[in-house]
Amino acid sequence: MSENEKKTILVLEDDQSLLDAITHQFVMNGFNVISSKNTDEGLYKLEKEGPVDVIWLDHYLIGEKDGLDFVIKIKSSPRWKDIPVFVVSNSSGNKSIQSYMRLGVDQYYTKSDYDLQQIINDIKFSIEKKKD
């Protein structure tokens, strides 16, 4: 984080305990964290509290819509389509992984296979790269 400006991340995660850990660590890493457990609320917050530099997206979310619906919405909006999206999910459905990649998300992580800091490092790195 070489710049003075803090980066903002939108975190969409349905599990409270995980959400707490994620939020805490991103804050520790110098981020602003906007979070939501639900796609519609997420979009609303994005609108209201945005812009954001990166999105952390879980697949299973509260409510009927899932992460895929969110990405479709994001990617079809000229304002948000260029925001890097990192899908961090424990779901194993291959179809969804393929769909996410096809929609142009930056990376897909199987949550339990990574330490939190590993993912945060990757996100920081990719934001740095984008700047250059």
Added chain:
Amino acid sequence: MIISLLLLFLSILLMFFAKYLFYENPKHLAYFVTAFIAILFLLRLLHSMVRKMQIALGRAEGIIKVLRDSRDRYALAVSGIDDGIWDWDIKSGEIIFSSGWKKMLGYRADEDIDAMRFWNGIVHKDDVKMLNNAIQYHFDGRTKHYIAEYRVKSRNGLYKWLMDRGTVTRDEKGRPLRMVVSSRDITNRKNAEFALKSRTDELRIANKQIKKEIGNTRKFKQAVDSSTDSVMMLDTDGSIEYVNPSLERATGYDFSELRGKIFTTLYQEKTKAELLQKIKEAFLRGRAYRSEDVVVSKKDGGWYTQEFSLYPIRKDGRIIHFVVIGQDITKRKEVDTAKSEFVSLASHQLRTPLSAIRWYSEMLLDGVGGELNKQQKKYLQEVYNANIRMIELVGTLLDVSRLDLGKFPINKKMTNVSYVVETIIKELQPIIEKKNLKVTKKFAEKIEDMCIDPKMLRMVFHNLISNALKYTPENGEISIVLKQESGKLFVEVADTGCGIPKEQQSKIFTKLFRADNAREIDSSGTGLGLYIVRVIVEKMKGSIRFSSEENKGSTFYVIIPMQDKKECVAKN
């Protein structure tokens, strides 16, 4: 006549000499005259006897002549007879064969055939004994008539069958004197008999065969009828010839309502048009076809999903029927979907708390919650490590579930095989160094990229190599061979580890199996690694085997055929 003249002459002489003979003694004259008259009577008697004898002789001669004439006429007649007749003079052994007999056998009427030739050349040598017996039986009086069937050689060398019939005439002592035999050519009849017999035998066998076939057909029909699968027999034009009771129950239609209908009418309402088209094409091409997505329409308007199998039935290369076997898999599909959804959900539900444990342990270890003392760090590290094992176990269980369900996603890509192996070795470097293991790589110079799912290939190599590392003691050796030959990839992973005990080798690829010695070295293994390797290798149409000796080491051999490149999505 002469005698009479002689008598007259004698009388005249006596008259002259009487004067002198009887002059002295007139008594002698009386004697002489008496003797003379007696002689005259005698002579007369003699004469009449001679005459009678002459007449008798004449008559006898006459009779003989008549007999001879008649015999000659008879012989002539016999020889002239067109029927097969032979006349056997038993005493002399002579046989006369009629021209008809000769003609029957292709001989010329004037050809000389005698008894000798008959017995030694004409009668089939295998039948001579039987013929003699038949004749003897009759002569002995055991049979009323002489009847026999036997083979004779005709002029052209071919044998004919004759049927003889005759009755012997005997002399006054009852001894066989003569026999006239009528012979008939029964070759045709005999041939017909043989043909009939062999035909009868053939028919008997065929009958047995048919009974067996009927039995089999009955058994088959019973099997078909009692099957819980629905079975349809189709004619070559696709019309329904037969349906079993299961099909009637499943669809609600009677056989009588379905007979003659084209089979696709049962599917056309609800089955996807593309699938229906594929089925029709397969049918027209005479090919077997299977699908799990055929939807059958019932009589009451309902429907169900069927596992559909179409098979052509051939006889002598031509298709004569089709069979359609169906299984209602609505339940199975529901269960399948439920299982897949369960696996997906389980994967998510199980992993979420595991993620929480991992990240919070991680944060604590990083001092986020405050500085930890040495012991706290140590214990927390145990928690973290155990959790990692749990995460790996859940991942493996989910992989196994999905492999079993056939729902394991396969994403084929052009993959550099040696690169995959290198990355795995690099990942496992910590344990290699820790145990000071020597890893030798024998990779062939040029290994073509394979159109394969890299994730699955990784799982294979990862399992084999990490096993080798895990079960080899410190300072041991591991070697990895990679080569390509005749369109196949050959992989060998050899170690100098604990090996697999002989009596446990057969179970090594089964689910959850762990050999005793492996358990001692590492109590935490799942027993699923090699099962997964086997299933994946089999999915790639390859094969795996191993050779191992306890306490010496193991070598695993994997062969994977080069896959069809067409299926590869060129991704970068």
